[in-house]
Amino acid sequence: MKVGVISLGCAKNLVDTERLLGRLKAGGAKLVKDPKKADIIVINTCGFIEPAKVEAIQTILEFAEKKKVIVMGCLVQRYKEELQREVPEVMAYFGTESWEQVADFLGLKKVESVQRVLTTPKSYTYLKISEGCNRLCSFCAIPLMRGKHRSRPVEEILQEAQYLAGQGVKELCLVSQDTTYYGRDLYGKGYLVKLLQQLEKIEGVRWIRLLYLYPTEVGQELLDHIASSEKTLPYFDVPLQHVSSKVLKSMRRGYDETFVRKLVEHIRKTLPYAVLRTTFIVGYPEEGEEDYKRLKDFVLEGHFHWLGVFCYSQEEGTHAYSLGDPIGKEEKETRREELLSVQEEITKKKNEELLGKELDLLVDGFDEEFGYVPVGRIYAQAPEVDGVTYVETEKGLEPGDMIKVRINQVGGYDLGCTDITL
Numbered sequence: 245m246k247v248g249v250i251s252l253g254c255a256k257n258l259v260d261t262e263r264l265l266g267r268l269k270a271g272g273a274k275l276v277k278d279p280k281k282a283d284i285i286v287i288n289t290c291g292f293i294e295p296a297k298v299e300a301i302q303t304i305l306e307f308a309e310k311k312k313v314i315v316m317g318c319l320v321q322r323y324k325e326e327l328q329r330e331v332p333e334v335m336a337y338f339g340t341e342s343w344e345q346v347a348d349f350l351g352l353k354k355v356e357s358v359q360r361v362l363t364t365p366k367s368y369t370y371l372k373i374s375e376g377c378n379r380l381c382s383f384c385a386i387p388l389m390r391g392k393h394r395s396r397p398v399e400e401i402l403q404e405a406q407y408l409a410g411q412g413v414k415e416l417c418l419v420s421q422d423t424t425y426y427g428r429d430l431y432g433k434g435y436l437v438k439l440l441q442q443l444e445k446i447e448g449v450r451w452i453r454l455l456y457l458y459p460t461e462v463g464q465e466l467l468d469h470i471a472s473s474e475k476t477l478p479y480f481d482v483p484l485q486h487v488s489s490k491v492l493k494s495m496r497r498g499y500d501e502t503f504v505r506k507l508v509e510h511i512r513k514t515l516p517y518a519v520l521r522t523t524f525i526v527g528y529p530e531e532g533e534e535d536y537k538r539l540k541d542f543v544l545e546g547h548f549h550w551l552g553v554f555c556y557s558q559e560e561g562t563h564a565y566s567l568g569d570p571i572g573k574e575e576k577e578t579r580r581e582e583l584l585s586v587q588e589e590i591t592k593k594k595n596e597e598l599l600g601k602e603l604d605l606l607v608d609g610f611d612e613e614f615g616y617v618p619v620g621r622i623y624a625q626a627p628e629v630d631g632v633t634y635v636e637t638e639k640g641l642e643p644g645d646m647i648k649v650r651i652n653q654v655g656g657y658d659l660g661c662t663d664i665t666l
């Protein structure tokens with residue numbers, strides 16, 4: 245049986261897709277990359293905001309017309325009955341983490357253990373350390389789909405990390421809905437730093453990157469650890485969502501503008517070379533002109549190397565649903581584009597500050613468009629969401645190579661460098 249799998253949404257969902265691929269492969273299915281060649285297609289969906297839902301539904305409709313299709317993931321977790329009613333031609337619908345049910349449905353053989361089939365370049369992968377979220381952010385539908393926070397035991401994560409290192413992976417990007425909450429449910433206290441200490445001992449792992457840090461949990465212990473670590477990168481992906489205290493209060497984020505300012509300042513003071521990434525939501529129901537201006541001014545202050553901006557999406561079942569959706573689509577989009585264009589210049593400036601610096605670079609692959617030029621990332625660049633660095637070199641490089649480079653060009657989001665490895 246030839247099975248094709250389509251993964252939609254975020255890195256956390258990609259880990260689930262890789263887990264599914266591993267289960268299908270272990271069960272005897274033949275995996276194919278090109279959906280056209282597949283007998284059956286499994287679509288692992290996302291459904292946290294409107295554009296993600298639209299993309300998922302379009303993908304389902306596109307394939308359900310011509311192929312046997314199974315749909316799983318967040319969208320099904322949330323809207324199974326509606327989907328069954330509206331798109332009955334789909335063979336079966338399953339929620340999140342349903343690789344076993346999919347394998348059973350396909351009649352695949354039972355297996356004892358399963359390893360993920362990696363779909364990222366050999367250099368990096370995502371490592372999920374927990375699932376679900378215990379927070380109560382007013383706008384967020386994720387806990388409705390992913391449930392309460394469940395940390396994976398340290399031993400299980402270490403075992404997986406060992407396996408990944410054995411596959412040649414050099415960078416582990418730790419993901420979860422709330423990475424800083426790690427361990428509280430399992431060990432009665434925050435356990436992220438202890439986990440990092442263990443992960444750093446694994447031979448072959450060169451970089452550990454933390455994604456999705458909740459602002460109030462970026463404490464001194466974590467900062468001190470990163471400051472003294474050779475492997476955990478000084479890269480802070482801290483989704484702030486807004487800066488206006490009024491909006492943050494309504495969002496139930498548990499902090500205000502003063503806190504945000506102190507946090508940013510504190511990270512900079514402890515780690516002057518830290519790279520900050522954040523995300524903001526524009527068009528939240530309570531975001532008046534004044535709140536938006538505060539947000540824009542804050543972005544203009546230039547704290548962040550990288551910025552993601554989402555338009556508010558009113559989601560059933562969330563606390564903010566009852567506030568309505570008074571800000572029109574166009575206005576939200578205008579605010580989003582304005583913030584992104586303000587940030588464009590800042591990102592360029594932050595990149596220019598790296599000119600002349602000698603840094604480690606992890607090779608991800610080659611850019612065929614530019615004549616097969618090696619392309620990789622420095623510590624300031626997370627995979628897939630940030631810019632990349634093009635390498636000028638005489639050597640034959642391979643994905644997963646770690647080299648020393650000197651940054652010598654800035655092309656907006658991306659960088660250029662020369663290989664200075666001896």
Ligand code: SF4
Binds near residue numbers: 377379380381384385
């Ligand atoms: S912390 Fe993140 S995943 Fe959890 S409720 Fe808030 S926005 Fe959603």
